[in-house]
Amino acid sequence: MSKRLVVVLLAVMAAMFSAHVGAQDEKWNNIPPTRAAYRNWKPSGVAPKRDLTGIWDTVQTLGVSGILEHPALFAGGRGQEGGREDETGIEHPLPYTPAGLAALKKNKPSGPGVRQVDSVLTNDPAGKCDPLGFPYMFTWEFRTINVVQTPRQVVMLSPFYGNYRVVWTDGRKPPSDPDPRYNGYSVGHWVDDYTFVIETTGMLAKTWLDHAGRPHSEQLKVEETFHRVSADAIEFSMTFTDPVMYTEPVQATNKLILHKLPDDFDIPELLCSPSEFADYNNQVASPVLRDGSKK
Amino acid sequence: MASRIGIVVLIVGLAFAVPVFAHHGAASFDVGKSVTVTGTVTEYVWTNPHVLVKVDAKDDSGAVKQWVLEAWNPVTQAGRGWSKNTFKAGDVVSLDITPAKNEQPVGEIRGKIVINGKEFVQKPAAF
Numbered sequence: 001m002s003k004r005l006v007v008v009l010l011a012v013m014a015a016m017f018s019a020h021v022g023a024q025d026e027k028w029n030n031i032p033p034t035r036a037a038y039r040n041w042k043p044s045g046v047a048p049k050r051d052l053t054g055i056w057d058t059v060q061t062l063g064v065s066g067i068l069e070h071p072a073l074f075a076g077g078r079g080q081e082g083g084r085e086d087e088t089g090i091e092h093p094l095p096y097t098p099a100g101l102a103a104l105k106k107n108k109p110s111g112p113g114v115r116q117v118d119s120v121l122t123n124d125p126a127g128k129c130d131p132l133g134f135p136y137m138f139t140w141e142f143r144t145i146n147v148v149q150t151p152r153q154v155v156m157l158s159p160f161y162g163n164y165r166v167v168w169t170d171g172r173k174p175p176s177d178p179d180p181r182y183n184g185y186s187v188g189h190w191v192d193d194y195t196f197v198i199e200t201t202g203m204l205a206k207t208w209l210d211h212a213g214r215p216h217s218e219q220l221k222v223e224e225t226f227h228r229v230s231a232d233a234i235e236f237s238m239t240f241t242d243p244v245m246y247t248e249p250v251q252a253t254n255k256l257i258l259h260k261l262p263d264d265f266d267i268p269e270l271l272c273s274p275s276e277f278a279d280y281n282n283q284v285a286s287p288v289l290r291d292g293s294k295k
Numbered sequence: 296m297a298s299r300i301g302i303v304v305l306i307v308g309l310a311f312a313v314p315v316f317a318h319h320g321a322a323s324f325d326v327g328k329s330v331t332v333t334g335t336v337t338e339y340v341w342t343n344p345h346v347l348v349k350v351d352a353k354d355d356s357g358a359v360k361q362w363v364l365e366a367w368n369p370v371t372q373a374g375r376g377w378s379k380n381t382f383k384a385g386d387v388v389s390l391d392i393t394p395a396k397n398e399q400p401v402g403e404i405r406g407k408i409v410i411n412g413k414e415f416v417q418k419p420a421a422f
């Protein structure tokens with residue numbers, strides 16, 4: 001065998017190996033489409049009955065400040081630099097009770113918004129890698145979830161901060177006197193063949209409603225509607241009721257589109273590690289604190 | 296090339312008045328300003344919560360400063376075409392960044408990225 005043939009064969013084998021590795025890796029850590037990819041999107045395909053199974057994505061909650069219907073921003077999206085004590089003047093204000101307003105001021109968000117503080121000064125549970133709990137896990141960077149249905153449950157898995165939810169569909173009632181927990185207690189039922197409604201109660205009051213530091217009490221009740229409008233889309237709406245903190249129900253999302261991704265879509269993990277966060281705070285958040293005396 | 300290592304400051308004014316880069320901890324950064332940091336990568340940290348690129352760059356007086364430059368998390372950066380192999384120690388880079396308001400050598404990577412003389416073109420942000 002000539003040297004030239006050996007070189008050619010080796011080159012072909014290397015190329016085949018490289019292509020194989022490339023194809024193999026394409027199956028992993030898939031990145032969802034951007035907002036721009038859905039610019040001219042329209043729902044398509046016949047919706048299956050009583051089925052939410054699949055990988056669902058929304059990019060609409062990335063980079064926003066608080067719940068979508070009430071971002072903590074002034075008109076025109078201004079005010080993200082923060083520094084204000086309260087939310088006076090935001091475009092879509094929340095109906096705080098006096099207790100709600102007092103609780104809001106105790107929460108110091110580091111996400112973009114009119115009340116943003118330097119990240120080393122935040123008391124955001126997310127900044128300590130504490131469990132986000134529900135509904136925070138769905139109001140902040142909803143990203144991509146994996147929905148699994150069993151005969152008795154709808155399970156929602158989110159590799160963002162390692163969140164999961166179990167929604168019971170076996171007909172049980174919510175607990176009458178719940179021991180509060182991070183994700184609360186969720187029961188769901190089909191209103192019709194395409195509309196799944198979840199009621200959640202019993203959430204720990206120390207969790208936040210959203211990334212803008214909105215508070216809630218243990219009286220919080222969250223109602224969600226997953227409306228399967230087509231084979232490739234769900235309209236997702238969420239409403240809060242909490243008479244301790246808010247004088248009337250608050251709509252958090254209104255028909256937010258969840259786009260169906262391919263069944264073999266591998267959601268990348270995005271976990272919060274306390275030690276990694278501490279490294280970040282040491283290297284970035286602490287040095288950039290504007291007033292060193294606050295350290 | 297070493298003599299060209301330095302920092303060029305460009306004031307972009309209010310070009311970023313409309314928030315397009317809503318970022319955790321952004322209150323500490325001067326979003327109305329862009330600085331180009333040119334120097335040598337000492338470490339590339341591909342991790343949460345934010346990817347870091349550490350760069351040694353000389354200031355106007357010739358003193359070397361270690362800059363800590365952050366991007367978003369690895370998933371968001373992967374969406375923009377980055378990977379764990381985008382930078383390596385020893386790379387000579389030129390990075391447009393938003394600097395800290397308190398003038399510490401810390402910033403957010405935003406804008407043009409040049410690695411070893413070649414521009415690294417990012418994919419559009421996810422939002």
